[in-house]
Amino acid sequence: xxxxxxxxxxxxxxxxxxxxxxxxxxxxxxxxxxxxxxxxxxxxxxxxxxxxxxxxxxxxxxxxxxxxxxxxxxxxxxxxxxxxxxxxxxxxxxxxxxxxxxxxxxxxxxxxxxxxxxxxxxxxxxxxxxxxxxxxxxxxxxxxxxxxxxxxxxxxxxxxxxxxxxxxxxxxxxxxxxxxxxxxxxxxxxxxxxxxxxxxxxxxxxxxxxxxxxxxxxxxxxxxxxxxxxxxxxxxxxxxxxxxxxxxxxxxxxxxxxxxxxxxxxxxxxxxxxxxxxxxxxxxxxxxxxxxxxxxxxxxxxxxxxxxxxxxxxxxxxxxxxxxxxxxxxxxxxxxxxxxxxxxxxxxxxxxxxxxxxxxxxxxxxxxxxxxxxxxxxxxxxxxxxxxxxxxxxxxxxxxxxxxxxxxxxxxxxxxxxx
Amino acid sequence: xxxxxxxxxxxxxxxxxxxxxxxxxxxxxxxxxxxxxxxxxxxxxxxxxxxxxxxxxxxxxxxxxxxxxxxxxxxxxxxxxxxxxxxxxxxxxxxxxxxxxxxxxxxxxxxxxxxxxxxxxxxxxxxxxxxxxxxxxxxxxxxxxxxxxxxxxxxxxxxxxxxxxx
Numbered sequence: 120x121x122x123x124x125x126x127x128x129x130x131x132x133x134x135x136x137x138x139x140x141x142x143x144x145x146x147x148x149x150x151x152x153x154x155x156x157x158x159x160x161x162x163x164x165x166x167x168x169x170x171x172x173x174x175x176x177x178x179x180x181x182x183x184x185x186x187x188x189x190x191x192x193x194x195x196x197x198x199x200x201x202x203x204x205x206x207x208x209x210x211x212x213x214x215x216x217x218x219x220x221x222x223x224x225x226x227x228x229x230x231x232x233x234x235x236x237x238x239x240x241x242x243x244x245x246x247x248x249x250x251x252x253x254x255x256x257x258x259x260x261x262x263x264x265x266x267x268x269x270x271x272x273x274x275x276x277x278x279x280x281x282x283x284x285x286x287x288x289x290x291x292x293x294x295x296x297x298x299x300x301x302x303x304x305x306x307x308x309x310x311x312x313x314x315x316x317x318x319x320x321x322x323x324x325x326x327x328x329x330x331x332x333x334x335x336x337x338x339x340x341x342x343x344x345x346x347x348x349x350x351x352x353x354x355x356x357x358x359x360x361x362x363x364x365x366x367x368x369x370x371x372x373x374x375x376x377x378x379x380x381x382x383x384x385x386x387x388x389x390x391x392x393x394x395x396x397x398x399x400x401x402x403x404x405x406x407x408x409x410x411x412x413x414x415x416x417x418x419x420x421x422x423x424x425x426x427x428x429x430x431x432x433x434x435x436x437x438x439x440x441x442x443x444x445x446x447x448x449x450x451x452x453x454x455x456x457x458x459x460x461x462x463x464x465x466x467x468x469x470x471x472x473x474x475x476x477x478x479x480x481x482x483x484x485x486x487x488x489x490x491x492x493x494x495x496x497x498x499x500x501x502x503x504x505x506x507x508x509x510x511x512x513x514x515x516x517x518x519x520x521x522x523x524x525x526x527x528x529x530x531x532x533x534x535x536x537x538x
Numbered sequence: 539x540x541x542x543x544x545x546x547x548x549x550x551x552x553x554x555x556x557x558x559x560x561x562x563x564x565x566x567x568x569x570x571x572x573x574x575x576x577x578x579x580x581x582x583x584x585x586x587x588x589x590x591x592x593x594x595x596x597x598x599x600x601x602x603x604x605x606x607x608x609x610x611x612x613x614x615x616x617x618x619x620x621x622x623x624x625x626x627x628x629x630x631x632x633x634x635x636x637x638x639x640x641x642x643x644x645x646x647x648x649x650x651x652x653x654x655x656x657x658x659x660x661x662x663x664x665x666x667x668x669x670x671x672x673x674x675x676x677x678x679x680x681x682x683x684x685x686x687x688x689x690x691x692x693x694x695x696x697x698x699x700x701x702x703x704x
Contacts, residue, residue, distance in 0.1 A: 143683055159569045160609055167694045186567060193567035243607040243631055259609035259635035265697045273683070307554055308601035312630050341601065343630055396554060483563040483606070502605060504558045511581035 121371030123279045124346055125314040128254040128368050132237045140278035140377070148178070149236035151266045154222055155183040155194070157241035157259070158201045164264025173208050174270030180212040180231060181205050182222040185479045187215065190486040220451030220477035223247040223335065223419035227327075228451055230361030234349045235368050239266050244419050244501065246337045250330035251357075252349035252367060257338060277343045278377035279314040280305075281370075284321035286385035291535055294329025295421060295499070295519035297321070298336040299390035301382065303400035311341035313377060316370065321384050322347060327356045328423035335420050336501050339397040389534050391497075392517035395505045403522055406532040413444045413496040414527040415508075416520050417475070418482045421499035422450025424457055426520040431463040433524035433535050434470040440530030445472040446488045448480050470527070484508050490515075497526040542664040544621040546594035549586060550655035551579075553599035557611040557632065560603065566610055571617035578614040592619040595659045597650055599625065603632025612636040622661050624668065624677065626650045637684045638693040644668070646677035663688075 122130065126138050133144040151174075153161050158181050165173070173179045181201055186194035198215065205213035212231060219225070223244050226232045234252035238245060241263035248255035258272070266272050284297060302309075315337045322330070330347050337345025347353075348369045357365075388402035416422075416430050427449060439445040447467050449455040455477060458464050467474055481488030482500040490496055490509030495516065498508065503515035516532060525535045565577040579586040596615060602625040603611060612635045615623065623636065624644045636643050642663050649668040652675050653659050660669040666677035680688070690696040 156563075156566050156608065156610075160613075163569065164694055168697050185563075191567060197567060197569070241607060241609075243605065245607075257607040257631055259607050259612075259631060259638060261609060261638035261693050262634055265693055265701075269697060269701050271701070307604055308627065308629070311601065311627060338605075338631075341604065341629060483558070485563055502556075502558065504556045504605060506562055506581045507558050 121374045123314065123316060123370045123374040123376070124252065124348055124368045125254055125279055125316065125344060126276060128235055128237060129274065129276055138276045140276050142276040144274055144276060145271050146237050146274050148239050148266050148270055148272055150178055150180060150232055150238040151263060152180045152182070152222060152226070152238065152240035152242065152245060153263050154185050154242055155187060155198050155201055156185045157263065159197045160260035161241055161264040161267060162200065162204045164261045165267045168264065168268045170268045173267045176209050177211045179210055179267050180226065181210060182225065183215040183219055184222050185483070186485050187219065187478050188476060217452055221419045221422055221479060224422055224450030224454070227251065227331065228360065228453060230357065230363065233361065233363060233365035234353060235366035239263065239272055243338045244335050246342065246345050247331050247335040247419060249334040249337065249344045249346040250327065251353055252347060254344055254346070256344045277312055277314040279316050280310055281316045281318060281376045281379045283319035283379065283381050284317070284384050285319050285381065286321065286383045288321060288384055289388065291389050291521045292387055293519055294325055294332040296387055296390040297384065298333040299392050299397065299400050299517065300387050302336065302340045302398045305340045307339060307396050307398045308341040310337065313342055315340065315342040315345040317345060317347045323350060326425060327352060328425045331423065332420055336397065339501060389519055389522045391522065391532060392503055394503050394514040394516070397501065397503060397517060403532065403534040409495065409516070409532040411443060411497050411526055411531055412494040413446065413488060413490060414439070414523050415446050415481055415488055415496055415498040415500060416523050417448030417450065418479065418500040419450070420501045421520050422448060422454070424454045426499065427454065427458050427463050429520040430524040431466040433521055433538070434528065435466050437470055437528045439471040439527040443527050443530050445470060445527045446475060446481065447472050448475040449477050451477050481508050497523050497532055499523050542662060544593060544595060544661040544663060546621065546659065547591065548653045548655055548657050548659050549590065549594060549596050550653065551598040554601045554604055555598050556605035557603055557608050558605055560611040561608065561614045566608060571613040574610050574614035575617035578618045587618060590618045590620065593621050594619055595661060596620045596623045597625070597653045598623065599650055600627050602628050604629035607631045609635045609639065612639055612641045616641040622663060624649045624653065624661070637687050640688060640692040642680060642688055644677035644680070646675055649675035649677055
């Protein structure tokens with residue numbers, strides 16, 4: 120029987136010949152991930168379960184990235200608890216301070232996640248690694264605590280929605296616009312409980328960072344995972360980062376899909392998701408006159424080096440409009456350093472930007488760029504829910520880094536063509 | 539399992555209630571569920587945390603609990619006193635989290651639409667039978683595996699019994 124890539128990976132990790140949508144399976148986990156917000160609860164659960172050691176000290180990865188550098192005493196206590204657990208358990212991969220960055224950026228960057236793996240993370244954007252051809256999904260802390268203890272997780276095999284992208288991309292349009300367009304098409308629950316499989320010639324031409332952006336936001340359509348079959352681009356990305364072996368899975372040509380959706384990208388303009396749902400998308404040309412107070416460029420969605428390069432290309436020799444706070448958070452120390460070498464950081468500083476450390480920062484209203492009542496931000500992040508970036512009466516508009524940078528200069532929502 | 543009958547006041551919410559509004563991230567610097575409960579729904583319904591009583595029923599539309607995986611969301615709802623959440627549908631991470639920590643969820647389009655805010659509801663968790671002022675509704679029964687999790691007392695106890703001790 121033919122299977123999809125998601126079904127094949129799950130079958131292989133459950134020790135089964137084949138699985139079908141709806142099957143309840145116990146899958147072996149290759150990577151278990153948590154951060155400074157979710158790990159404290161997961162550690163409590165782990166302790167309650169009552170085993171001495173984590174299932175594999177090489178496979179549990181803890182990253183302090185949400186409220187770091189510690190924003191207050193309570194956050195410092197949480198990170199301390201995670202740090203002490205990592206030491207006690209002799210974890211190979213605990214990241215904090217200058218060794219840390221946004222979890223979903225540093226794991227691929229350092230070769231810690233591979234195609235064909237089952238990756239379970241106590242963070243909803245764990246779906247990011249699907250871009251490498253892994254089964255990767257977010258869970259809560261109790262699930263993660265149980266995974267840390269047993270190395271296994273119960274999963275229901277999801278039905279798969281195949282999304283095929285064909286046509287020619289317009290200027291300033293990339294992975295962020297494709298996924299925003301897709302979420303607009305499906306709605307925020309359109310892929311509920313489903314695997315999203317991104318395919319087609321447009322996906323094959325996308326660089327890895329834009330593939331990560333697409334898989335990253337699968338959760339915003341309700342998806343369980345967002346997967347892309349590995350190809351030469353994936354292999355080239357991995358060759359620079361790891362010598363570890365991995366297995367490549369691909370969907371059979373006659374695999375059964377719950378739905379097949381064909382998307383012609385030719386007419387798609389840069390997209391902007393208006394408050395307060397990621398599905399509330401419009402073309403940037405249809406945004407109207409929306410004055411803004413802040414622009415955020417960064418996050419696990421768009422904190423990649425190429426995202427910063429895009430933003431710098433727009434901002435070169437220009438200034439953020441008076442009254443607009445431009446905040447840039449590179450995704451990792453390596454991206455930060457490379458951006459510095461390339462003169463990108465200088466461009467940001469000259470444009471009036473504030474460059475923060477690699478962390479989640481204002482994306483979830485943590486710190487480093489909180490909005491006041493009535494303020495509006497254009498952000499390259501992934502969520503624009505009520506109060507997501509600060510005051511419940513503030514507004515977040517999601518866009519790609521080119522649109523975000525252009526909006527900073529314009530002082531209102533707009534694309535690079537308007538400069 | 540403990541008492542399967544729930545009777546309480548209905549707290550009604552709309553579609554696509556995300557975990558950021560259930561418990562905003564600025565309150566996630568602690569893990570204590572009673573502290574979390576005090577900030578539950580603070581941005582969209584400030585009277586919830588102070589008005590909710592033990593045994594109350596939360597009712598919502600589609601895609602309840604979407605967004606962030608924060609388990610602090612179902613923990614805050616449970617610690618606030620809610621015994622069951624009835625919705626048209628649930629986001630999947632929230633669904634897992636709720637059952638894992640022992641907060642039962644029922645899916646019922648009719649129940650979600652038929653129960654009014656401020657009214658009373660009686661819910662039988664074992665059968666999925668819901669009774670409100672406007673009538674009776676039948677929710678989809680809790681799936682067998684989730685019922686086993688609840689019966690074991692949540693995932694921690696399930697793992698202790700089934701996985702660790704065999």
